[in-house]
Every structure is written in C-alpha cells, then in structure tokens.
Amino acid sequence: MATGHSRDAVFKIDNPAGTLTDISTDVTGVVPSNPKGIADVTTFGKNYREYIAGPADLTLELEGIYDPAAGKAGSIFAVLAHGTATQTASWEYHPQGTASGKPKASGEALVTNFSYPSALDEAVLFTVSLQNTGTVTFGNN
DSSP: OOOOOGGGOEEEEEOTTSOEEEOGGGEEEEEEEOOEEEEEOOOTTOSSOOEEEEEEOOEEEEEEEOOGGGTSHHHHHHHHHHOOTTOOEEEEEEBTBSSTTOEEEEEEEEEEEEEOOOOTTSOOEEEEEEEEOSOOEEEEO
16 A cells, blocks of 8 residues: 555544544544454463453544534534443544545544533644444555
C-alpha cells in the first residue's frame, strides 16, 4: 500500500436521520483501537503463562472543532442526546482519503461519550468516543 497523508482522512457517521454524513471538515483526529481479546488458560505447574485468542474489539476516539452551525459535529451530539442506549450509528473511516484503492473501515457503533469543553482563549473543541458493535469491515475504496 502506498503512503498517504492524514490531511486526506475522511470520517463519516450517521446523522439523527440515519444518513451517513461526512464530518471530516470538523475533525482534527481519529484514533481507532482494535485490541484482540485474550484469555489466560495457564494451569498449575506451568512456568510460563498460556493464552488463547478471543474476540476482537474496536473503539474510536475522535476530536475536532465543535461547530454546531455546520450541522456536522452537531450531528454527533444529536445522535448522543436523542438516541437510546441501543441506537447505533453507521460509521466509515478512510485514513488516507476516499481515492480508489485506499483503505477503508466501517461498522456500527454506539456513542459512549461526547464532550465539548470551553476554555478561555481557545476554540471550542469536541471529543467523542465510539464503541463498535458487531463486525468491522476492512477493505479498500
């Protein structure tokens, strides 16, 4: 795969109407975490621990400039504020942009946290935490 610059990254998430919305112009960072669960199966008499693989997990941490007037970052807030504990949102992450052949990940997630703190002499920023539920699809555009 060819290298790329993160300025080309694209992140999309459902708005409250369930339409995938590109919020890239408000996002300044995306940190996906894809840990693989493991279970300790070490028994008595072993000198070293033994493990077996378990199910994978995926969380996403986003940060950006909060601009509800743009209707994009505000869409995340609306999903969190008006959703229920079981309402998921579709998401897509294109770390090198949407050009043909570039990597893409997508899935369904619950918004687990949203904050938009204000500090004197700083832009109003937002952070959002997403917990994927179900299968994550990895592929190319």
